[in-house]
Amino acid sequence: SQTIHQWPATLVQPVGSPLSLECTVEGTSNPNLYWYRQAAGRGLQLLFYSVGIGQISSEVPQNLSASRPQDRQFILSSKKLLLSDSGFYLCAWRTQGNNQPQHFGDGTRLSIL
Amino acid sequence: AQKVTQAQTEISVVEKEDVTLDCVYETRDTTYYLFWYKQPPSGELVFLIRRNSFDEQNEISGRYSWNFQKSTSSFNFTITASQVVDSAVYFCALSVSGGSNYKLTFGKGTLLTVNP
Numbered sequence: 001s002q003t004i005h006q007w008p009a010t011l012v013q014p015v016g017s018p019l020s021l022e023c024t025v026e027g028t029s030n031p032n033l034y035w036y037r038q039a040a041g042r043g044l045q046l047l048f049y050s051v052g053i054g055q056i057s058s059e060v061p062q063n064l065s066a067s068r069p070q071d072r073q074f075i076l077s078s079k080k081l082l083l084s085d086s087g088f089y090l091c092a093w094r095t096q097g098n099n100q101p102q103h104f105g106d107g108t109r110l111s112i113l
Numbered sequence: 114a115q116k117v118t119q120a121q122t123e124i125s126v127v128e129k130e131d132v133t134l135d136c137v138y139e140t141r142d143t144t145y146y147l148f149w150y151k152q153p154p155s156g157e158l159v160f161l162i163r164r165n166s167f168d169e170q171n172e173i174s175g176r177y178s179w180n181f182q183k184s185t186s187s188f189n190f191t192i193t194a195s196q197v198v199d200s201a202v203y204f205c206a207l208s209v210s211g212g213s214n215y216k217l218t219f220g221k222g223t224l225l226t227v228n229p
Contacts, residue, residue, distance in 0.1 A: 032215045042221060043219070043221050043222070044204070044219045044222075046216070046217075049215060049216070051215060088156060090157075090158065094215070098144075098210045098211075099163060099165055099208075099210075101160045101163050102160070104150075104158040104160075105157065106155070106157045
């Protein structure tokens with residue numbers, strides 16, 4: 001069966017520090033991968049998605065970047081964090097195909113001080 | 114463009130009550146897919162159900178049931194005999210076929226609180 005791992009679970013970082021959040025998927029190949037951010041208001045904002053290795057699409061201009069160095073690895077990064085980067089970050093995967101649902105990791109709670 | 118509206122921001126019920134969470138969607142595509150997710154306080158989103166636009170059969174899974182009506186563009190979710198463990202934020206989502214099928218359009222979610 002497929003599983004998704006996301007770490008760390010919580011992170012407290014000072015403003016201006018770098019960021020690296022990692023997500024890996026097991027039990028499937030060539031998945032679509034996603035990074036979402038959920039602010040306190042509950043809405044889910046799609047940040048990045050990837051349909052293959054090295055293929056990254058950004059949904060919103062921001063202080064963050066994403067990379068997919070391997071088929072089942074998706075990394076969210078920042079060189080300098082801003083206060084507004086605080087939030088709950090969720091990684092997700094799906095099998096390619098029209099009606100496939102996305103499956104989510106446990107999330108990372110990021111607090112910027 | 115697609116849109117999903119969950120008009121109920123918060124609902125509070127007492128255990129054993131039935132509760133219906135509303136979801137209204139908008140799309141110009143004739144083939145689309147609807148989803149419900151549950152987000153308990155621990156934070157992870159759990160996939161509950163998928164429904165294809167060409168299949169209007171309602172579905173029941175234990176205490177959960179879903180009512181899909183294309184005529185009103187609604188995909189409502191009912192929990193029968195609610196329990197405290199049902200307390201969570203519930204999201205309705207929509208995707209379309211073809212080139213944009215990788216994207217989910219989410220509603221803003223409904224916070225359900227089930228009180229003992």
